Amino acid sequence: MIQLRKYQNNIAIQAAYKLVAFGCCYLSMECRTGKTITALSAADNFDAQSVLFITKLKAIPSIKADYEALKPVSFQLDVINYESAHKAKGKYDLVIIDEAHSLGAYPKPSKRTQEIKTICEGLPVLYLSGTPSPESYSQLYHQFWVCDSSPWKEYKTFYKWAKVYVNVKQKKVNGYFINDYSHADKAKIDRDTKDLFISYSQEQAGFEVNINEHILSVPMNECTGKYISSLRDNLMVEIYGNAILGDTPAKLLTKLHQLSSGTVIAENGLHLTFDKSKAEFVRKQFSGKKVALFYVYQSEAELLQSVFQNWTDSPEVFQLSTDKVFISQVRRAREGVRLDTADALIFFNLEFSFLSYEQGRNRLVSKERTVPADVYFLCSDCGIESKILEAVHGKQDFTLSWFNKKAR
Numbered sequence: 001m002i003q004l005r006k007y008q009n010n011i012a013i014q015a016a017y018k019l020v021a022f023g024c025c026y027l028s029m030e031c032r033t034g035k036t037i038t039a040l041s042a043a044d045n046f047d048a049q050s051v052l053f054i055t056k057l058k059a060i061p062s063i064k065a066d067y068e069a070l071k072p073v074s075f076q077l078d079v080i081n082y083e084s085a086h087k088a089k090g091k092y093d094l095v096i097i098d099e100a101h102s103l104g105a106y107p108k109p110s111k112r113t114q115e116i117k118t119i120c121e122g123l124p125v126l127y128l129s130g131t132p133s134p135e136s137y138s139q140l141y142h143q144f145w146v147c148d149s150s151p152w153k154e155y156k157t158f159y160k161w162a163k164v165y166v167n168v169k170q171k172k173v174n175g176y177f178i179n180d181y182s183h184a185d186k187a188k189i190d191r192d193t194k195d196l197f198i199s200y201s202q203e204q205a206g207f208e209v210n211i212n213e214h215i216l217s218v219p220m221n222e223c224t225g226k227y228i229s230s231l232r233d234n235l236m237v238e239i240y241g242n243a244i245l246g247d248t249p250a251k252l253l254t255k256l257h258q259l260s261s262g263t264v265i266a267e268n269g270l271h272l273t274f275d276k277s278k279a280e281f282v283r284k285q286f287s288g289k290k291v292a293l294f295y296v297y298q299s300e301a302e303l304l305q306s307v308f309q310n311w312t313d314s315p316e317v318f319q320l321s322t323d324k325v326f327i328s329q330v331r332r333a334r335e336g337v338r339l340d341t342a343d344a345l346i347f348f349n350l351e352f353s354f355l356s357y358e359q360g361r362n363r364l365v366s367k368e369r370t371v372p373a374d375v376y377f378l379c380s381d382c383g384i385e386s387k388i389l390e391a392v393h394g395k396q397d398f399t400l401s402w403f404n405k406k407a408r
Contacts, residue, residue: 002069007205008038011198016045018196019094019124023149026100026127028199031362032207032338035128037066039096042126044072048094054116055098057081058328059336061316063098086115095120099335100127101355103146104139107158107181117146124149130362132197134355135397137184138166140193151192165189174249202365211361211373215389216285218380220262221275225382228259239274242266253403260383261349263299271299278378279307282346289343292318292326294333294360296349301327304348315339334360340369346376350388352399357392 004012011027018025019042027042029035036059043051053063060079067077080088082102097103097120103113125147133139141158144150155161162168162181165188171180227244230237235246244264246252258264262275282293293308295301305311308325312318315337318326326339330347334356339345345364350357364373379385384403391398 002037002066004037004041005034005205007200008034008041011038011200012041012045014198015039015042015126018198019046019126022196024125024127024144024147024196026129026132026143026193026197028129028132028197030130030200030202030205031359032340032365033130033200033202033205035130036063036098036336037070039098039126039128040067040070040072040077043094043096044070044074046094046124048075050090050092051075051077051094051096052088052090052092052119053077053079053096053098054082054085054088054119055079056332056336057083058315058332059098062336062338082112082116085112085119088119092123094126095123096126096128097143097146098128100143101129101132101134101139103143104133104141106136106138106142107162107179109142109145109158113142113146120146120148122148131355131359134358136182137186137189138162138181140184140189141165144193151196207365211365211375213361214374214376215386216281216376216378218278218281218378220277220380220382224259224262224275224277224380227264227274228256228382231255231259239264239266239272242268242270242272256384257349257352257388258297258299260380260385261297261300261378262380263297263303265297265299271302273299273303273306276303276307278348278380279303281378282348283307286344286346290322290324290341292328292339292342292345292363294328294330294345294347294349296330296351298329300349301329318342330356330360333363337363339363340365340373344374344376346378348378350377350385350392350398352388352391352397354392354395354397357389358395 015025027035063079078090141161152161165185166181167183169180170177227237231246237244244255244266246255261278263273265271304327310324311327312324313328318324319341330351361375377389388398
C-alpha cells in the first residue's frame with residue numbers, strides 16, 4: 001500500500017472538506033507533485049462510493065496503478081479518457097477531471113466541455129491541473145461551468161459572465177476585427193474562487209532537480225533551405241513531383257513548419273520525407289543515451305520510427321526499459337505521462353502552443369530524480385523553430401501575427 005507524503009495527505013483532507021462545503025475543489029498542483037494520488041485520497045476522505053476519473057488516454061494506466069497502490073476502502077473507480085467520456089453510464093457520487101484546463105475554451109464551450117457538463121450534473125467535481133489558466137483567466141469560466149456548484153452559476157453563458165469579469169477589446173484577425181475576451185479581471189476572479197483552489201508547487205514539495213534547456217542548431221541538407229525559400233516566395237513548391245501549397249496565411253505557416261524538420265504532407269495527402277538530418281543528428285549526438293522524443297506531425301513520426309526501430313509510444317514500457325526510445329506526439333504526452341528515467345527529452349519539433357512547451361518539458365521531472373533534467377530543442381538552420389521557441393519562452397503561443405512580425 002502506498003504511503004502519501006505529508007503534504008499530499010494534508011491537501012487530500014482539505015480537498016474533501018471543500019467538496020463538502022462548496023461542491024467543487026480545484027487542485028492546482030504543479031507537474032509531478034502527485035495530483036493523481038492526492039485526488040484519489042481526497043475521494044477516499046470524502047467517503048465517495050463510486051468515482052469517475054476523466055483524463056487523457058495515455059494517463060489511464062498510471063491512474064489505475066495509483067488506485068491499486070492506494071487501495072482505498074470507500075470507493076470503486078472508473079477511469080475514462082475525454083474522447084470516450086460520453087460512454088460513461090455509471091452512477092457516480094464524485095467526478096474527478098484531470099487536466100481540467102482542457103475544458104477552458106471560450107467564448108463558446110467545446111463539444112467536449114458540453115459532454116462533461118452533462119456527466120457532472122448534480123455531482124461534486126474535483127478539478128486537477130498544474131496550469132489552470134495557462135493563457136487567460138477567462139479559461140476558468142467553462143471549467144467551473146460544468147459543475148452545478150460553479151461560483152458563477154448565475155451567469156448562464158460566458159458572454160454574460162464576460163460583461164462583469166472581462167475587459168473586452170478588439171483584435172484584428174485575417175483582416176477582420178473581432179472581440180478579444182482574454183483580458184479577464186484577475187482580482188475579481190481570485191476573490192470568487194480563492195476558497196476553491198489548493199495550490200502547491202514543486203519547490204514546496206522539495207523538488208531539487210533543475211530543468212536545463214539546450215537549443216541545438218541542426219545543419220539541414222541544401223534542398224530543405226531551397227524548399228522553404230521557394231514556398232515562402234512563391235506560395236508553392238514541388239517535391240518529388242508533389243505540389244505543396246501555401247495559398248492561405250495559416251497554410252503557409254503550417255507547411256513552413258513541416259518543411260523545417262525535413263518532412264511535409266503534400267496536397268495529395270502523401271507523407272514526404274526529403275531530409276533525415278534532424279533524426280540522424282539525434283542518433284549520432286545521443287548515442288548510448290536513453291532518450292524521449294516529441295514530434296508534431298505524423299510524417300515526423302514515420303521518419304523517427306524508421307531511424308529508431310527500437311521505439312515505443314508506451315510511457316510504462318519506456319520507464320522500465322534500458323534501451324527503448326520513446327516517440328510520441330507532444331500533445332498526446334505532454335500531460336499525465338512520466339518519463340523521468342530518460343537521460344534526455346528532445347523536442348524534434350515544437351508546437352505553436354506555450355502549454356505544450358511548458359508541460360512537455362516537465363515530463364522528466366519527479367521527486368525521485370536526482371540529476372538535472374536535460375531538455376533539448378532541435379532547430380534547423382533554415383527553418384522557423386527558433387522563432388517558435390522565442391514565442392513560447394515569452395509565455396505566448398506562436399500565432400500568425402507573431403509569424404508575420406518575426407519570422408518573415
